[in-house]
Amino acid sequence: MFSSRVVRSPRWRRPISAVAFIPAGGSPKAESLLISKIAREICKTIRDQPRWEEHLLKSLSSRYPSSLFFHPACLREVLRRQSLDPLLSLRYTLWVCSSSSSAADPAASAAVFDALVAAGAGGAAMTAICSTKCRPSDRSLSLFLRRLLTAGAFQEALQAVIFLGSVFNFTPPLPVWNAAMEGSLKLGDPHLAFNFYHRMVNSGVPGDALSLGLLARALCEAGRLDEAHCLLRGAARAGLAATPGVAAFSELVSKLARQRRYSEMSAVLHLMIAAGRPPDLFTYQAIIHALFRGGLVAEARRIFAELRRRGYSPDVPTFTAMIDGLCKMGSTEEALSLFEEMALVGLKPNEYTFNVLVDHFWKKGDWELAQRLHQEMLNSGFAGNSVTLNTRLAGLCMHGSTSAAVAMLYKTPEKDVITYNIVIQGLAEEGRMGEAMGVYRGAVEAGEEPGCGAYDALVRGNCQAGEPAAAAALMEEMVMRKVEPLSRSYDCVIRGFCDVGNVDEGLLWLGRAISAGNKPVEESFDRLIECLCGAGRVDDVLVVVRKMVEMRRRLGEATCWLLIETLCGRNSTLVCDYVNRILYDA
Incomplete structure (x- = not known):
């Protein structure tokens, strides 16, 4: 409810009124000019004075009738002049409404709401609705919800939907519901998508094929694959118009493939074809990745061949998926053959394609070919980055060239925490603990936080060097930096103290390991x-x-x-x- 507080003018000592004031012998035009003059002074005051509320009452109300000062026309004129500053307009509107209930102008308040929405001030727009009791148009409310969703404020949007429904009996249109569900999925929150879907259904808004597809994707994200399959099967039986797009089917195929449920994956593929939603390149990419992860190289090759047979031209990500899988399975020659085929069909490998091959040949020990591919990548316009650097460093450390890796670390600016982790572990594996600790300290000074793998290598290295106290100090530092030590790190420290005859410290670290939830x-x-x-x-x-x-x-x-x-x-x-x-x- 608006405030019923009476604000008294210092001159007339009477309650402020919003009754239209027309000067004696004046005309509506004269009144309009006077209101415009008052509005101009008000705008200057609220822009220049930090605490203008008290100043307005003292300065303007002593020179103008309060009936004009709080006239709805004056409010509208001030808001028109302040259109570029919606937050200040809201503050002024709230002050006018609290000072004179009859000055409240629903149209003006709605205009403030629209300005706040356009400026992306969702919280202030919600305040305008709650405080001024204005009723913006359905179009304005829909735009308000869309702005919240675009800003990623999904929880706020859900609360706004609930509030607007209870106060204004407002139900968003279907596109807003679909946008809310899709945004929730991008946020990685399928349960929020479920909430929006259930509220949409309870509001009496019939979903469409897109709504069902988003629901199916949310079920997949939540691990409810059987329900997603059942939903898509039912939609397909209802006809093409009700059948979700390929993305929902592809998501289910990908999840089933990751769980190695290949027979069900095959059933979904057949359902896609029967429903008029044939698999696209993204579907095939997901299948190929999953088959390689499961070690089913022959099946992955068959799917790649089927993709071509169906008339698809594999794109760069699809070729890269095949090359990556073949490299990991040790089919080097076939991977190189596909890489060369990309150039023959006019496809330019991307940075990830090069990195897959460079990483493979570094780890394989074929440095000459790895260097040639790396140079080819640079010649193709891809600048070296931390991923490329890490690939090379891992290969050097794996084949005993840790000194070269250290030199490369210090002369290359494109490094990240993974870069430091690789070199630290490489040095520790070779027993070069002084250098490893130096790289570790350099990482910390550079603002990087080495991972538990790097700490574990340092702990094991110090224990093997007969320095369990140094290893224990590192463990203490890990805890201080909120890095959870590995269980095997505790085991190394326990045995390390025993090896130097300090069984009391060994017992102490046994207790710490158990208290931390580990089982030595x-x-x-x-x-x-x-x-x-x-x-x-x-x-x-x-x-x-x-x-x-x-x-x-x-x-x-x-x-x-x-x-x-x-x-x-x-x-x-x-x-x-x-x-x-x-x-x-x-």
């Missing part, structure tokens, strides 16, 4: 038990054994005999009895 491997338990037995610390031995049994870890045979000898001495009868008990319990 049997070798770590065995090593602790051996050290504790050697030190005659029977009570600690029993604590470790109890933890080991709780985690369903088995004692090694040699460790088991050592444990029983420690507990029972050389009494063979007791030794055999304890061995049987421990082996049974474990």
Whole structure:
């Protein structure tokens, strides 16, 4: 409700009124000119004064009748002059409405709402609706919702749909619902898409083929593949007009292929053809990728051949999918043959195509061919980037040329955290811990956060070098930087302290590993038990054994005999009895 507060003029000491004021002997034209003059002064004041509300009352109301000061025509004129600043217009409108309920002009408030929507101020537009009680047109409300969706404010759009429905009985048109569902999917939130769909249906808006397709894609994203298949099958039976586009079918095919549900994938492909939605290049790409991931090279080749047989001309991504799969399966010659075929059919490889081959030949050890392809990529107009650099560094480290990788790291500006991770791991694998730690510190100073793989390599390297304390310090640093250590990193530190005879630190890190939710491997338990037995610390031995049994870890045979000898001495009868008990319990 609008405020009923009475604002009193300092001159007349009477309530402000919005009754039209016509000067004695004046005319409507004279009144219009006076209102225009007042509006001009108001605009100047609200632009120049940070806290103009009090200033307006003191300055203008002492010189003009309040009936003109709060006249709806004056409000409209101020808003017209302030059209380029919708937020300030909203502030002025709210002040006028709160100062004089009869000054509220629904048309003017709706105009402010439209200006705020056009300016992309969704939150302020919602405030205008709630505070001024204006009723914008259905077209304006639809545009408002579209602006929210375009800005990625999907939750706000959902709340606005609920509010507008309850207050104005407004139901968005179908294109707005479809845009909301599609945007939710792009955001990666299928459950939000479900929410929009259910509200659309409950509002009595009949969906179309696009709506069903978006629903099917949301079901796929949520892992509900059987429901998606059932939905698409039902839509196909209803006729071509109700059948979603190829994208929905392709999404289902891709998800089924990833789960290696090939018979169901084949059924969907047949459904697509029968429904008049034949597979397109994107569908075939998804199938080819999935078949290679499943190791079904022959089937991938067959699909590629079928694609051509159906009259499709494979594009660059499709060729790249084939080349990538063949490289990963070791079919180098066939991959190169396809690469050369691309040029013959007039297709220019993209940067990813080159990177696939360069990566393959670096890892294979064929540096000459890798370098030639890399140079060909540069000659084709693709500048080197961090992906290209990382590909080369990984190949160098894999084949023992870590020094060359380090040199390349320092002279190349296009590096990222993966670049540092590769070099750190390469140096650590070679036992060059001083250099590895130097690269690590350089990464941190450059603002990069090495991954847990790089930390793990440093931890293992320090432990192998007999420096478990340095490894433990790195583990502490990981935790401080919010990087979760790998379970095997804890195992390395536990065994590392045992190897240097510091079993107390080993026990401490065993406790930390378990507290962090990890299950140390049997070798770590065995090593602790051996050290504790050697030190005659029977009570600690029993604590470790109890933890080991709780985690369903088995004692090694040699460790088991050592444990029983420690507990029972050389009494063979007791030794055999304890061995049987421990082996049974474990």
